[in-house]
Amino acid sequence: MAKDLSELAKNRMTTDRSAGEKLGECARLLRIESGVWLRSRQHNPEARLRLFCFPYAGGSAVMYRYWTDLPPEIEVCPVQLPGRDERFREPAFTRTDALCEALVRALRGYVDMPFAMFGHSMGAIIAYEFACRLQARGSAPVHLLVSGQRAPHVPLRRTRSYDLPEPAFRDRLRELDGTPEAVLQDAGLMELLLPRLRSDFEMSETYEDVKHAPLVCPITAFGGAQDKEVSSSDLEAWRLTTTSAFDLKMFPGGHFYLDKQGPMLRRHVAECLLARR
Numbered sequence: 132m133a134k135d136l137s138e139l140a141k142n143r144m145t146t147d148r149s150a151g152e153k154l155g156e157c158a159r160l161l162r163i164e165s166g167v168w169l170r171s172r173q174h175n176p177e178a179r180l181r182l183f184c185f186p187y188a189g190g191s192a193v194m195y196r197y198w199t200d201l202p203p204e205i206e207v208c209p210v211q212l213p214g215r216d217e218r219f220r221e222p223a224f225t226r227t228d229a230l231c232e233a234l235v236r237a238l239r240g241y242v243d244m245p246f247a248m249f250g251h252s253m254g255a256i257i258a259y260e261f262a263c264r265l266q267a268r269g270s271a272p273v274h275l276l277v278s279g280q281r282a283p284h285v286p287l288r289r290t291r292s293y294d295l296p297e298p299a300f301r302d303r304l305r306e307l308d309g310t311p312e313a314v315l316q317d318a319g320l321m322e323l324l325l326p327r328l329r330s331d332f333e334m335s336e337t338y339e340d341v342k343h344a345p346l347v348c349p350i351t352a353f354g355g356a357q358d359k360e361v362s363s364s365d366l367e368a369w370r371l372t373t374t375s376a377f378d379l380k381m382f383p384g385g386h387f388y389l390d391k392q393g394p395m396l397r398r399h400v401a402e403c404l405l406a407r408r
Contacts, residue, residue: 169209182201182208223330226334227256230334247274249276250278255278260343277350300329308387352379358386
């Protein structure tokens with residue numbers, strides 16, 4: 132969940148600081164640039180493909196800080212959503228359709244060359260919905276890469292948690308094993324993170340498949356073999372959302388397998404994207 136932000140911040144923050152001071156420290160640590168949807172974009176004039184990357188619930192563009200090791204043919208474009216990091220003063224979206232319409236308007240100038248999308252968990256649904264909207268407007272991606280997320284037509288099998296009382300909501304975060312216990316116990320950090328987390332959970336848990344036309348690009352799904360949230364059959368179901376090729380790759384680990392399997396995941400992502408050339 133908030134793992135990337137919290138890991139950068141927790142070792143530099145003392146417990147006697149106010150919430151405002153903590154947020155300022157986070158901003159300095161993350162080298163914030165204000166008012167942009169694409170953060171830390173690795174512009175490369177030799178790139179032949181843009182890869183838009185979307186975060187999981189509670190995460191931000193900083194989770195893609197290590198993706199600079201992809202081949203230079205791929206320009207990595209981490210998407211910074213409202214309500215986090217430098218955009219913390221902006222209200223976070225709670226509905227996928229509204230967010231993706233905003234993305235179409237904000238990023239339409241960046242689809243002037245072949246592009247693909249990657250998203251983990253909540254980010255996979257955002258990537259899919261964004262891809263469908265662009266395809267409907269005549270700008271189809273060349274590849275969709277989804278990770279740790281059931282296919283759009285697979286229903287949520289658990290009770291919604293975004294509106295749970297705070298103790299129960301924290302327990303839900305513990306179950307997912309994406310937020311360090313030290314952060315869950317830090318009242319100041321949680322005061323900052325909970326609104327974003329609740330908004331993201333609401334967007335994920337209220338999402339409903341709107342029956343888009345199938346994508347015409349290949350889809351590759353990734354997942355953790357020990358993920359208790361998303362099964363291999365949930366991932367396999369993405370096959371039905373494209374008229375093109377589909378592939379499924381599983382890694383050791385749970386829902387946040389990419390924390391430990393990041394280098395291997397990025398190698399597979401690069402292979403998928405460069406194979407088309």
